[in-house]
Amino acid sequence: MLDALLSRLADKRDLVIDLQRELTAIPALGPDNGGPGEREKADRLKTLLADMGFPEPREINAPDPRVPCGHRPNLAVVIPGADTARTFWVISHLDIVPPGDRALWRGDPYTLEVDGDLLYGRGVEDNQQAVVSSILLGKALLETGTTPPVNYGMLFVADEETGSKYGLDYVAAHHDGLFTKDDLFLVPDFGLPSSEMVEVAEKSMLWYKVSVKGRQCHASTPEDGINSLSAAALFILKIPKLHERFPAKNPLFQPANSTFEPTKKEANVDNINTIPGRDVFYVDCRVLPEYDLDDVTAAIRAYGREVEAACGVTIDYEVVQQEQAAPATPEDAPIVRKVMDGIRAVYAGAKPRPMGIGGGTVAAYLRRRGHPAVVWATLEHNAHQPNERTSIAKTIGDAQVMAHVLAGA
Known part of the structure; x- marks a missing residue:
């Protein structure tokens, strides 16, 4: 299973570019940032997933009268595994921040620019790299006809940039059985270019x-x-x-x-x-x-x-x-060990280690409810900056780390 997935993922450069181009073109700004929310981006994502053969998403819509549609969309997509009682979740967010001073950008922040291995545009790293990596793994499962050991779940949430009241916080409180105590949770929304930071705690x-x-x-x-x-x-x-x-x-x-x-x-x-x-x-x-x-x-x-x-x-x-800080994820929790094993296998020479950070992440909403979660990705570390960029190779590499976690679940 794993070798087939890794081989299929290695050839996904064009899909990375295509997905990033589609997502970057839709500025999913929340109302606190002067935008209409994530509905248009969520609808386009649903269409893209349907065209690739993914199961129909489950929508968990958080009411918000400030946006035209009246809610903030959260999408859960699950590919069934051999053990349907457990799920490996990869959680990413749809919303972005405004581009700031456009004079500082090399081009239109909402038009994807490809420069070798790098992609430029608002949202490409924060958090579309995670969105795309999770889709790459799901697409590889579908293309190879692989039934994973446990369910593979992709959760695309709203409102991460302005507090998550309408995003993962809402989903965690209203999921109606979406999560179980034995699930594994990965949030690819923070990390270093070296891939070595595995975040397990927050101030x-x-x-x-x-x-x-x-x-x-x-x-x-x-x-x-x-x-x-x-x-x-x-x-x-x-x-x-x-x-x-x-x-x-x-x-x-x-x-x-x-x-x-x-x-x-x-x-x-x-x-x-x-x-x-x-x-x-x-x-x-x-x-x-x-x-x-x-x-x-x-x-x-x-x-x-x-x-x-x-x-x-x-x-x-x-x-x-x-x-107030959520309880830390134990450093010996299964999700921590599996992610670090995957990093070592994919990124040669990397020495991953559990770490804490000063900023809050959406993982806190899981940890407060007793779900050990890891925040990790291999990022250029330029979120919210002009000329935001992401690496195609690292987008694929992160998907391969996710494949290692899923195969060992």
């Missing part, structure tokens, strides 16, 4: 908005006002002290410590000769799982009280996003 994530309110006045009479910018600057300089409050390190992660970074700053006044009465900044916190995010917000607010007392301002807070 907790907190995005915190801080609004500093003073009193606006003319800059020539500062005694008539309260300078919110000066107070905000003082507050920002206190944020690094969080490293002393939460000092733990975990070698599974890189960096091994929690991180606390002031990032976005909203505009205040338009002219130079006005002392601002309101300043807003944001803090991005990636916190080791052993710490409670409520303790982090309490520490930030304590610094804020110091600033209020020192500067005479008032400070308000808002949680933009808060995700």
Whole structure:
């Protein structure tokens, strides 16, 4: 079985290009990014899969009145295996992010450009490489007439780029028996060009908005006002002290410590000769799982009280996003071992290892429900950038790793 699949997959360059061209042409932007959602892309994908002979997808549509069709589509496609009680799932997402400044692109971000082994276009890596790799394996199963040891499942989800409320989070809560406790889960949505990062854990994530309110006045009479910018600057300089409050390190992660970074700053006044009465900044916190995010917000607010007392301002807070880390996938879980074995077999010289990351992935929604999941892919690592690109050879190589996992399931 495995040799036949690997041989068939090795000859799929043209299919990789064709699928990427079709998918790139449909900008599946969610409403938070100013788009109509994933419906058009999901419909085109359904047609492509039907033309290749795949089983009819099961749709799990999450209601969303902000998009024209009223829902966000999630598609589950299952090729039956010898053991129909278990499924190896490959989970990818349909939505993309906007292209940003188009002047920085080498061409139209929604028109695929082929340059040797590389494909350029918005979404080609994030997450169409995973979409295509999973389809390649399914197509190879159909072409060779292979019945895998367990079911082979492809799950194409919505809304990964803006929180997954209408994507895997919704599917995991409303799947009605789609998943079982013995299933294997692979999410090819993060990785390194070396293929060696096998993500099994994530830090907790907190995005915190801080609004500093003073009193606006003319800059020539500062005694008539309260300078919110000066107070905000003082507050920002206190944020690094969080490293002393939460000092733990975990070698599974890189960096091994929690991180606390002031990032976005909203505009205040338009002219130079006005002392601002309101300043807003944001803090991005990636916190080791052993710490409670409520303790982090309490520490930030304590610094804020110091600033209020020192500067005479008032400070308000808002949680933009808060995700306490899900339980880690055990490093000796079957899916971890099988993925690492597949990587070693396909990518010569690779030394895969379990790792943790600072960003959240959709795997958290599986791990919170007791499903060990691995996040892995062999990526150029340029998601969200201008001239996003992906490797044809690595798209095929990842499909071959998936074939190894399936054959050994």
